[in-house]
Amino acid sequence: MSFQPPEGLSMEDEYRHALHDAPSRVLWGDSLWVSVVDPEAGIHGVNHLHLTNKGFARFEALYIIDGVPQLYGNKYPLPIAIDNGPWTDGVMSYEVVEPYNHIRIKSDWERFSFDLDFKGRFAPFNYANALPSGDPMSIMDEYYGGHLEQAMTCTGTFGIHGGRAKGQTRQINCLSHRDHTWSSRFSRPNHWVAQETNFTTHFWPSIQLPDRHINVFGMYYQNQEPIGKRANAGFVSDKDGSRAIPDARAEIFAPEGKESLREANRFRYTITMPDGEVIHVKSTKHHGTIKLWMRAENDLENRLDCYEAFCDFEVEETGEQGIILVGRPYNIVDREVNLNVPGKLRDYYGANVVPIYFVDLEGIGIRDLGANMFWNYGRKILQAARYAAQRENLHLIYVTNFKCGPDSYVKHFTGKAAVRPYLTLQFDAHGNDAGIMTRCEAYLDSKGVLRWWKTREAPSKEEPSTSRECLPEDQKHSLRASGTSG
Numbered sequence: 259m260s261f262q263p264p265e266g267l268s269m270e271d272e273y274r275h276a277l278h279d280a281p282s283r284v285l286w287g288d289s290l291w292v293s294v295v296d297p298e299a300g301i302h303g304v305n306h307l308h309l310t311n312k313g314f315a316r317f318e319a320l321y322i323i324d325g326v327p328q329l330y331g332n333k334y335p336l337p338i339a340i341d342n343g344p345w346t347d348g349v350m351s352y353e354v355v356e357p358y359n360h361i362r363i364k365s366d367w368e369r370f371s372f373d374l375d376f377k378g379r380f381a382p383f384n385y386a387n388a389l390p391s392g393d394p395m396s397i398m399d400e401y402y403g404g405h406l407e408q409a410m411t412c413t414g415t416f417g418i419h420g421g422r423a424k425g426q427t428r429q430i431n432c433l434s435h436r437d438h439t440w441s442s443r444f445s446r447p448n449h450w451v452a453q454e455t456n457f458t459t460h461f462w463p464s465i466q467l468p469d470r471h472i473n474v475f476g477m478y479y480q481n482q483e484p485i486g487k488r489a490n491a492g493f494v495s496d497k498d499g500s501r502a503i504p505d506a507r508a509e510i511f512a513p514e515g516k517e518s519l520r521e522a523n524r525f526r527y528t529i530t531m532p533d534g535e536v537i538h539v540k541s542t543k544h545h546g547t548i549k550l551w552m553r554a555e556n557d558l559e560n561r562l563d564c565y566e567a568f569c570d571f572e573v574e575e576t577g578e579q580g581i582i583l584v585g586r587p588y589n590i591v592d593r594e595v596n597l598n599v600p601g602k603l604r605d606y607y608g609a610n611v612v613p614i615y616f617v618d619l620e621g622i623g624i625r626d627l628g629a630n631m632f633w634n635y636g637r638k639i640l641q642a643a644r645y646a647a648q649r650e651n652l653h654l655i656y657v658t659n660f661k662c663g664p665d666s667y668v669k670h671f672t673g674k675a676a677v678r679p680y681l682t683l684q685f686d687a688h689g690n691d692a693g694i695m696t697r698c699e700a701y702l703d704s705k706g707v708l709r710w711w712k713t714r715e716a717p718s719k720e721e722p723s724t725s726r727e728c729l730p731e732d733q734k735h736s737l738r739a740s741g742t743s744g
């Protein structure tokens with residue numbers, strides 16, 4: 259599929275823009291931002307260029323390789339006259355191969371090298387067409403040009419020249435995102451006495467889903483303001499095009515035990531889609547964070563801290579009820595011990611049973627429940643209970659065995675974490691499943707989710723019982739996403 263310029267832009271907007279309606283003293287330029295998000299390859303990064311009217315360009319390749327930050331940056335001479343590239347500092351290069359369809363970025367540095375092709379996945383979006391009132395960034399720069407964004411795919415090779423993976427060349431095949439801004443930058447002088455503040459300003463996540471791409475922009479501190487008084491922009495892209503998102507809000511959370519939001523690794527977004535549907539997207543696994551260096555002309559003056567966190571995302575609204583099965587592995591995995599209750603919940607009642615080890619528990623705090631919970635599975639059980647408590651469509655079944663001392667202690671705290679009533683099933687190797695299934699039916703009925711499901715032939719011992727089989731086909735791949743959260 260070949261993409262054309264979005265409404266209001268032209269082919270020339272893929273390249274450098276001339277300074278307009280501004281004094282020559284103003285720092286003006288094109289800012290190019292392109293992400294690489296490949297968890298399977300262990301590579302997350304941002305390629306960032308600032309092409310200025312002052313005779314220089316800044317090049318940055320900011321990557322996290324197997325959890326370790328590796329950061330390249332350079333300031334390099336650039337002709338003042340506008341051109342169509344490619345732009346290079348001798349180490350890193352950026353080439354527009356086909357406007358709105360194909361970009362190639364290469365790097366040959368002592369720590370890493372790459373040759374990456376970024377191709378259009380969906381149609382680009384012009385932020386001037388954002389709702390409710392156009393591009394909100396136009397009020398942030400005194401001399402503003404425009405801004406476009408686009409969902410991309412990324413393929414190519416990534417060479418690692420140091421560390422434990424030295425000598426490896428990894429194949430990159432992932433979803434990506436890019437944006438292009440042309441505007442002034444920090445045209446107003448900084449204060450005579452510069453003060454460092456810990457103040458959260460904007461959120462700007464790129465959420466890459468299998469069937470669509472979501473991008474929203476707004477201000478954390480404006481969450482309580484009505485939509486007409488908030489900075490708001492964003493879009494959703496899919497096979498049918500790119501459409502403006504009418505409203506988005508965000509929450510940001512510091513890591514457990516820390517206060518500074520500079521190190522934030524958890525986010526939650528409330529997004530109103532173009533058709534009026536409201537969805538909630540939250541980050542789960544955090545792969546690392548890099549920082550963009552936002553400088554003006556003074557190399558020693560960083561005017562804005564801009565952190566880019568790489569996370570997996572989860573769309574909370576799937577329309578399905580689910581049971582989180584908590585307990586120790588030898589209780590919830592062994593069918594002889596648990597009488598195959600998890601499989602029967604699925605086969606008889608169509609319940610989506612999710613074992614505890616399929617729940618991403620990273621970042622879920624439990625210190626308020628008990629600071630001395632030193633059992634590993636005790637902590638996980640409490641985290642899973644809190645995870646379920648935060649979601650109306652998830653319910654909890656605690657599988658334990660007779661005379662388990664640690665569980666008798668953990669269950670006391672599980673009730674506090676779960677908030678809502680949950681079911682405990684205790685097995686002793688002497689009972690049958692009749693009483694157990696009666697308790698399960700009563701529990702499902704109390705939650706309003708009891709339903710009779712078409713019984714199929716019981717799985718053999720070689721065929722594991724999995725909960726995802728009960729999900730409609732279009733939901734098997736719509737729960738998880740990867741992307742950046744700014």
